Amino acid sequence: MLQCSGNIILSKIREGKMVKYLKEFKFENFMVFLLITIDIALAVLSSVFLANVLNSLIAREMNQFFLWLAIDIVLWVVDSFVQGARDVWKEIAIQKQLNAVRRDIIEPLTEISYSDFEKNSKEDYNSWLNNDTKLLYDNGFHQIYFVYTGIVAMLFSGIAIIFFHWVLLLTTLLVGAILFYFPKIFKKSVERDTEQVSDVANDALATSTDYLRGYEVLYHNKQLGLMQERTMGKFNQLATANVKLIFTRAWMQYSLLGASMLGQFLILAVAGFLIMNGQIGIGVVMSVGNLSGTVTNYSKSVANSLILLNATGKLLEKYGKIADESKVTDGEEVTDFESKLELKNLSVAFPDGQKIEYPEIVIEKGKKYAIIGDSGSGKSTLINLLVGNKRDYEGEILLDGKDYKGINRKSLPHVMSVIMQFPYLFRETVEENLTLGRKISPDIFDKSIRIACADDFVFNKLDTIYDKNLSGGQQERLSVARELMGTKPILVMDESTASVDKKTALAVEKNILENPDLTVIMITHHLYDETQNYLDEVIHLDTVNNYV
Numbered sequence: 001m002l003q004c005s006g007n008i009i010l011s012k013i014r015e016g017k018m019v020k021y022l023k024e025f026k027f028e029n030f031m032v033f034l035l036i037t038i039d040i041a042l043a044v045l046s047s048v049f050l051a052n053v054l055n056s057l058i059a060r061e062m063n064q065f066f067l068w069l070a071i072d073i074v075l076w077v078v079d080s081f082v083q084g085a086r087d088v089w090k091e092i093a094i095q096k097q098l099n100a101v102r103r104d105i106i107e108p109l110t111e112i113s114y115s116d117f118e119k120n121s122k123e124d125y126n127s128w129l130n131n132d133t134k135l136l137y138d139n140g141f142h143q144i145y146f147v148y149t150g151i152v153a154m155l156f157s158g159i160a161i162i163f164f165h166w167v168l169l170l171t172t173l174l175v176g177a178i179l180f181y182f183p184k185i186f187k188k189s190v191e192r193d194t195e196q197v198s199d200v201a202n203d204a205l206a207t208s209t210d211y212l213r214g215y216e217v218l219y220h221n222k223q224l225g226l227m228q229e230r231t232m233g234k235f236n237q238l239a240t241a242n243v244k245l246i247f248t249r250a251w252m253q254y255s256l257l258g259a260s261m262l263g264q265f266l267i268l269a270v271a272g273f274l275i276m277n278g279q280i281g282i283g284v285v286m287s288v289g290n291l292s293g294t295v296t297n298y299s300k301s302v303a304n305s306l307i308l309l310n311a312t313g314k315l316l317e318k319y320g321k322i323a324d325e326s327k328v329t330d331g332e333e334v335t336d337f338e339s340k341l342e343l344k345n346l347s348v349a350f351p352d353g354q355k356i357e358y359p360e361i362v363i364e365k366g367k368k369y370a371i372i373g374d375s376g377s378g379k380s381t382l383i384n385l386l387v388g389n390k391r392d393y394e395g396e397i398l399l400d401g402k403d404y405k406g407i408n409r410k411s412l413p414h415v416m417s418v419i420m421q422f423p424y425l426f427r428e429t430v431e432e433n434l435t436l437g438r439k440i441s442p443d444i445f446d447k448s449i450r451i452a453c454a455d456d457f458v459f460n461k462l463d464t465i466y467d468k469n470l471s472g473g474q475q476e477r478l479s480v481a482r483e484l485m486g487t488k489p490i491l492v493m494d495e496s497t498a499s500v501d502k503k504t505a506l507a508v509e510k511n512i513l514e515n516p517d518l519t520v521i522m523i524t525h526h527l528y529d530e531t532q533n534y535l536d537e538v539i540h541l542d543t544v545n546n547y548v
């Protein structure tokens, strides 16, 4: 039974991909498994010696009784230290493994394309890193060590029992086998409930983040009650999902407990029968009770843990999908922009049936373009297409004659900067927000700040941590400077100076458009006459914007 259960256990752990992490932290896990083994060996030895304590008592041998008692106490004290060390090493190993799981979520995010990143929401990633790792802590790695503890305990106890009588071992193994397979009845429901807890926790995090971000909107509309209603609605669902999981687990555990009690009575009945027939000494009864209790308890608990482990290990599969995407290299690398960017028969269809059709557009190297059009005409969508964020379109986008569909979209940022309508600034210093960890020469650093007309505040605030302490216009200018520091041949601007006063906006636009080497695509609602003088073409998106 032990070998069979060992195989099942290994396949389950492999299935859950957790074995990868056990291998990565070999030394830490070796220490945990070693300390578990010593702990169980000491505990089993202590149970075996209990028979000697009882037998000396029955034989009224005082010295022997105190000797065995003292040995048992020493074993118990040593075991307490071993257990303490085991718990510390367990925590070290688990924490390292959890961070390795987090690393395996974050690392692929640094390699995948933006459209692959967008397949999951930011809240999902956040929840994987926080909520799911909590599930992995309790129902994953802890269960692996518990399963190992159970196997060693059953093995050692089985060996000890055979010293008393083989019939006892046979009965114990039979009871153990029944208890091991019994929890399989609950497998599907535990898996379903665990997945539900993970999904509802993701959803609750997404909702609370959303409503907290929109706090100001609700506050000024006197609708904060909506935040409470929606977030608490999700947290109540989470509470229900958690209770359901615990209910299923409890139902499984207590059914098993009943079965286990019956099993233990059976073993004691067999032990009693053997004692009555004079086949074993009466002192053995306590040891048999302890050891058979260990086997039956662990049989059911190991089966229970394997079910949890399997359900939790499934969580790792979804992280694996991003890792797979990060390995995809979809075509030719782009390293430079040499002549032109063309859009031919380009159209985008949305799931609600709306279709945007774009005119033919040719962007030539070094030239300056403004794209204008009514609200909803597809300007921002066009930017997402140009910078490779959006991949589901019909028609062609050709960069120096190379079709976007055949080039590695992850390499587009080598040639293209994009200044978004709503720049994101990190809670870091102004300087770190500008450099983003890149090595920028002092010359380009200063020049970019001056082109973005950000020199009036940036140089005084380089060491200031950004914490909403910059005006909207200052944030925009900082973002313009940050993108210019990349010194890429194509600059795409999406309403990049919308929050800046006209005089400053004109100055920024003039500074950028005067650079003969830069190819600029500006999307704007405010095309000033002064700016038009620097443009080679103004493209009107009088796109056919239909519902089909």
Ligand SMILES: Nc1ncnc2c1ncn2[C@@H]1O[C@H](COP(=O)(O)OP(=O)(O)OP(=O)(O)O)[C@@H](O)[C@H]1O
Pocket: 350, 351, 352, 354, 356, 373, 374, 375, 376, 377, 378, 379, 380, 381, 382
């Ligand atoms: N992810 C999406 N799903 C469905 N429809 C979308 C999606 N993104 C954009 N649209 C639709 O596409 C159309 C064009 O949107 P887009 O943001 O490109 O317009 P825009 O010209 O930039 O508008 P504005 O000037 O108001 O910013 C809109 O009708 C919008 O509803």
